[in-house]
Amino acid sequence: MKFSANLGFLWTDLTLPDAIRAAGAAGFDAVECHWPYDVPPADVRAALEETGLEMLGLNARRGNVAAGDNGLTAIPGREDEARAAIDEALAYARAIGTLSVHVMSGFSGGPRAQASYCENLAHACDAAAAEGITILIEPINHYDAPGYFLSTSAQAAAIIREVGRPNLKMMFDCYHVQIMEGDVCRRLEALLPLVGHIQIAAVPDRGPPDRGELDYGHVLDRIGQLGWTRPIGAEYRPQGPTGDSLGWMARYRG
Numbered sequence: 001m002k003f004s005a006n007l008g009f010l011w012t013d014l015t016l017p018d019a020i021r022a023a024g025a026a027g028f029d030a031v032e033c034h035w036p037y038d039v040p041p042a043d044v045r046a047a048l049e050e051t052g053l054e055m056l057g058l059n060a061r062r063g064n065v066a067a068g069d070n071g072l073t074a075i076p077g078r079e080d081e082a083r084a085a086i087d088e089a090l091a092y093a094r095a096i097g098t099l100s101v102h103v104m105s106g107f108s109g110g111p112r113a114q115a116s117y118c119e120n121l122a123h124a125c126d127a128a129a130a131e132g133i134t135i136l137i138e139p140i141n142h143y144d145a146p147g148y149f150l151s152t153s154a155q156a157a158a159i160i161r162e163v164g165r166p167n168l169k170m171m172f173d174c175y176h177v178q179i180m181e182g183d184v185c186r187r188l189e190a191l192l193p194l195v196g197h198i199q200i201a202a203v204p205d206r207g208p209p210d211r212g213e214l215d216y217g218h219v220l221d222r223i224g225q226l227g228w229t230r231p232i233g234a235e236y237r238p239q240g241p242t243g244d245s246l247g248w249m250a251r252y253r254g
């Protein structure tokens with residue numbers, strides 16, 4: 001089993017290049033991040049080359065976060081902003097050799113939301129296809145993000161089918177799926193062809209994946225049996241120094 005350090009949550013006390021180095025030193029197989037835009041891509045690239053790690057994914061900007069935005073892609077009337085954020089994310093991804101970009105729906109609803117979402121996602125997929133970049137959409141639970149448009153794996157699957165692009169996939173974050181829908185292993189099995197990345201964290205506290213209501217020993221075994229070989233994203237809040245929170249990794253590597 002391989003693991004990717006999510007640097008949106010792990011080593012947040014370090015700069016992104018130093019967090020990449022810390023993840024490498026701790027034995028992670030890859031890294032992923034949220035919003036790297038304050039850091040010059042050349043600095044990120046240098047740390048990736050130095051450590052030999054791949055940055056698996058990054059997120060497009062969410063809009064005006066201070067004003068309450070949490071993504072722009074399913075917000076009718078803000079298509080220009082959504083597409084500018086997507087184009088910026090794709091340019092950054094190209095510059096550091098990242099092959100997945102997560103595009104967030106935002107808080108939305110109403111009759112035009114799904115059409116706007118699908119049109120923006122089609123734009124993103126078409127712009128990403130030439131470099132082999134995958135666009136990810138992630139169902140997020142309604143406790144952490146009440147009113148977020150994309151909240152279940154079933155809804156994500158329907159949207160992926162509606163958009164009809166081979167490079168649109170689901171980010172299957174077991175933490176969110178367990179909270180919203182449960183039945184994580186059966187859902188993973190059924191949806192695997194649509195899944196582009198898998199993430200883990202304890203439920204319900206989003207701590208290290210070795211506690212809580214989901215048995216990751218079992219879930220990770222099942223993921224392995226299903227033939228998944230790519231790194232699993234460790235996207236949890238360490239609740240102390242990140243280096244002290246990594247006991248789970250040796251245990252699950254087998």
Ligand SMILES: O=C(O)[C@@H](O)C(=O)CO
Pocket residue numbers: 034059102138140173199235
């Ligand atoms: O689950 C999450 O919160 C993340 O994967 C993300 O990209 C949005 O913060």
Ligand SMILES: [Mg+2]
Pocket residue numbers: 138173199235
């Ligand atoms: Mg996630």
